[in-house]
Amino acid sequence: VVAAYQLKFRYILIxxxxFMGIEELFLHWDIYTHHWWKTVYTGALMTIGFSISKIWYVWLTERYMTFVHYATFFLGMLAITSTIMFMLLAYFHNNWFYTGWFASATHDSVNATMIYVCVVTVLLVWSVAKEFFVGAAMIIAGLRIVDILLIYYGVLLVSITTSLVLFTLLQAGAFILSVMLQNFIMKNCYGTSKKDVAFPAKNY
Structure with a gap:
């Protein structure tokens, strides 16, 4: 909303x-806990983030730069794929990473999961950007081999036997969403689904 309507700075502050008020309310209700975070960090970073989003939106809709497009594409898919992975963890407890990087098992798994999700997202976005759809199937199959190796070495723990099948289906779904998101951005921001039309040669 801030970016699309180019809201003034005073609205960003409001x-x-x-959000700072919501955070303090959750703290008061004891349904949310700070460890090293402070509410003021939320306000400061949101103010900065909203300000950047206004500039980014203009770049996305007026400058037609491939970097801006694919960064937007990647971040959009990262939000989707990370949400899927963490929902699996929260509701089914079917995957857990043990890397030994952190003393806390939860921090260990969360950080390893984010790295895993980032790698998966990069590969899926790359395959869609290159229109290498056969490659997407190869990537998903390759990820299952990686999963099996991680399980063998005790880095990845899966609690149900169908977890790898579930991962495959979800990543195939994420690939389909990637194609849809790519087309959505292209058509709504540039008015075309053709990359050579949307991005002049000088912007590649």
């Missing part, structure tokens, strides 16, 4: 303050 929205950031609202």
């Amino acid at each position: 929205i950031s303050a609202m």
Whole structure:
């Protein structure tokens, strides 16, 4: 909303303050806990983030730069794929990483999961960007081999026997969403689904 309607800075401050208020309310209700974080960090980073989003939106809709497009594409898919992975972890407890990087098992698994998700997202976005759809199937199959190796070496623990099948289906679904998101961005921001039309040669 801030970016699409190019809201003025005072509205950004008001929205950031609202989120700070929500955070303090959750703390008061004891349904949310700070460890090293402070509410002021939320307000400061949201203010910065909203300000950047206004500039980014203009770049995305007016500059037609491939870097901006694919960064947006990657971040959008990262949000989707990470949500899927963490929902699996939260609801089914069917995958857990043990790397030994952190003393806390939860921190260990969360950080390893994010690295895993980033790698998966990069590969899926790359295959869609290159229109290498056969490669996407090869990537998903290759990830299952990686999963099996991680399980063998005790880095990845899966609690149900169908977890790898579930991962495959979800990543195939994420690939389909990647294609849809790519087309959505292209058509709605540039008015075309053709990359050579949307991005002049000088911007590649």
